[in-house]
Amino acid sequence: MPQPQTWHARRTTIIFLSIVLGVALVFVLVIGWPFVTPLAYALIMATVFYPSYQRLLKRTKSTGRAALYSTVIVFLLIVLPVAFLLNIAAVQASAVAHEIAVRSAQEGGFMRFLVHLTDKPMHFVGRFVDVSSIDPERQINEHMKSFGAKLLPTAASWVGDIVSLVASMFLALLAMYFLLRDSESILQSVMEVLPIGEDSAKRLLSTLKNAIVANVHGVFAVGAAQGVATGIALFAVGVSPAVLLGMVAALCSVVPVVGTGLVWGPAAIYLMATGHMVKGIVLLAIGGGVISTLDNVIRPLVVSNAVQANGLVLMLSMLGGVAAFGFLGLFVGPVLIALVIAVSSMLKEQLTEKQQLASSEVSTSTI
DSSP states (O other): OOOOOOHHHHHHHHHHHHHHHHHHHHHHHHHHGGGHHHHHHHHHHHHHTHHHHHHHHHHHOOHHHHHHHHHHHHIIIIIHHHHHHHHHHHHHHHHHHHHHHHHHHHHTSHHHHHHHHHHHHHHHHTTTSOOTTOOHHHHHHHHHHHHHHHHHHHHHHHHHHHHHHHHHHHHHHHHHHHHHHTHHHHHHHHHHHSSSOHHHHHHHHHHHHHHHHHHHHHHHHHHHHHHHHHHHHHHHTTOSSHHHHHHHHHHHTTSTTTTTHHHHHHHHHHHHHTTOHHHHHHHHHHIIIIITTHHHHHHHHHHHHHHOOOHHHHHHHHHHHHHHHGGGHHHHHHHHHHHHHHHHHHHHHHHHHHHHHHHHHHHHHHO
């Protein structure tokens, strides 16, 4: 029968195990860091579709099948539409490239075509300011040389990004399946690890869940609003196909910083370059003054109901999150704000209870 360890031996064992655990966690972090982003997206999707998973679980009575069906639903509702819109954008870009190639040939070469495109805008601007010192042909030629030098590595980077995107989407869907299938055991393990009561742990996890779900609702709300607004604006100035471009704009709304400007910006430039100066300026004004600002209005309104934070704070958290983490920052920023608010509230409650307990002990000792 093994003898119980002395305190000295137990302390040595604890120190040794702690060191081994720390070193192992460092290597786990190094190994897992490249997969943080797809795993984060998997966690977001699993959180949003967890209610659907629960309903499917009641019908199928199988965690594996319910998780599989939920993953297929995400693939059909998100991945396929995104791929479809990207294909539309590629087709439209190809059509524009073909038209530019045809008109370039008619103008006597691509360089002459670009110079011709700048003639009308330069003439319009020349009515108000002196542009005699500007040589469009020389400047275009210099930029084309610089563009040519960067084109090959940029193209290679784009190919690598596409491959990486496909791999990340596959990994996110796979991780989502396992997160849903093992959700009960994962949640139980998390609550056991947290050094707080079960009620506090459930409250904290519920706060994070509500923040994530509200952010996803905000993404879809902003995408729908900006897509519709872009489609209407393009239709109003005679750019077609306005409906398809509006759908592409809805997809582009999730791109940090530029957003739907990837759609209405080139459209406005093309209108001005082809002589429709007023329409181009109007489209730029609507895009920059209305469409782009919808993000700063709609998203904080949607998220603030769940996070219970000031709209300005949420907007700044989103902008800061995007600057730090890219698109993922749209979720990270508000979730961190929700975490700070929840933990601060719980800490205040704990301190209040401690003060009340101390006061009651003082009263009891006095009596």
